[in-house]
Amino acid sequence: MSNPHGRLLSLLSLLQTPRLWPGSELAQRLGVSGRTVRRDIDRLRELGYPVYAEQGGLGGYRLTAGAAMPPLLLEDDEAVAVAIGLRAAATQAVTGAEEAAVRAMGKLLQVLPARLRRRVDTLTSSTVAHPFSVAIEPVSPEALVVVAAAVANHERLRFSYRDEGRHVEPQALVTSGRRWYLLAFDLDRDDWRTFRMDQITMLVATGARAAAREVPGRDVAAFLADQTMQMAPTFPADVVIRAPAAHVINRLGMPPPGTLTDNPDGTCRWLASPDTLEWHTLRLASIGLPFQISSPTELVAHVRATAALFGTATAEPDPTTKRPPRAGRRGRPPSPPPG
Known part of the structure; x- marks a missing residue:
């Protein structure tokens, strides 16, 4: 060369x-x-x-890692943001994406200064994965790092949330799909609360020591899941899927939400854990196999309504439908034929 x-x-x-x-x-x-x-x-x-x-x-x-980021690579905040993005990409169920993310993460951490690596490690160790997926809203990487540091150092936070001041003891950052939440004990309300990070402003670490607390049930992800589920009615479901359980289990995710048992006729029965009608419908659609819903009736009605909505969206236009006559000049209707 x-x-x-x-x-x-x-x-x-x-x-x-x-x-x-x-x-x-x-x-x-x-x-x-x-x-x-x-x-x-x-x-x-x-x-x-x-x-x-x-x-x-x-x-x-x-x-190797030096005292500062090498020239022409990344600024400090960019390096932290890339590390956060690579960590998230490494956990996604996209073939090949997780391996590429891990390779890229290795290259980045190899040259990342110790002070920035500590920020990334703090964020990673203070974050708990949660399975639900929702649309992303922009969140400042600096805000994530401030909250993660407060979690790691057991330090209280003050911030504005939906135009209301909050004074909390942070417990964990929780990722719900591509959205970030802060789970914290609200000192003014004397109760646990979850806050969307994209709606937090005027964030300040107070330096005051936070008390040692345990999340109810001692499971951060499960606690947030319970709070999410309380926002909408949930139902268990009984569904017969026309395929053996071994062909279905991976399509529902590991571990599957509920139990799968084989039937003598080559089908399997899925007793799904309580969930919203929307999530049951999404999971059934994602398996790509014929199925029959035994219960609840609310799920049957919801699937029918969803099918009708999709059918309308994909229906071919009726060629016999007459189009309205076009207007004549200056918006007047065309003149009738003579005679």
Whole structure:
């Protein structure tokens, strides 16, 4: 590779893979001599990239964390935001996405300064995953880090929520799909509350020590799920699916919400845990298999209404339907035919 600028970028790309690179392998990859590799390594160091060299027959080069972010990469807040996004992507059920996210996360953490890595680790350790998915609203990464630090340090927070002041002892950040929630004990109301992070403003860590508390049931995700479920009526469901349980279980998620038992005729019976009608309908649609609802009647009615709505949305227009006559000039109706 004769172009020195392109070769330098290629070298940097190789070094960002977290491993020890022998000089001979780098030279072979780049098509240059070992002396040129050593010269390019020195140029990267001059630009601020912390390249560590290990001597000996088993030695080589690798990129390490420095005192600051290397030039031309990411600002501090951008690095934290990318780390948050990569962590979320690594947990999504999209084929190949989680592996790519983990590789990218490895490259980022390899050069992330210790002070920024602590911020990411604080956020990660203070966050609990929750299974429900909803639309995302923008949340400041700085706000997430402030809350996560307060959770880790057992520190009280003050903020405005829907134009009302709140004084809380934070317990955990909870991700619900792509939305962020703060679970905290509200000191003014003497009770547990959940707050959407995108609706929190004027966030301040007070420095006051928060009391040691336990969430009811000692399960943060389950507690938030219970609060979510209380907002809408829920029903258990009894459904016969026309396929063996082994073909259905992975389509419902692991573990499945409820129990699956095989029937002698090759079908299976799904006794679904209580949930909203919307979620039951979504799960049944996602399995892609024929089914028959035994109960509740509310679910039968909801599925019928949803099917009718989708049928109307995809129906072909009736070709026999007459279109209204077009208006004549200046908006007047056309003149009737003579005779």
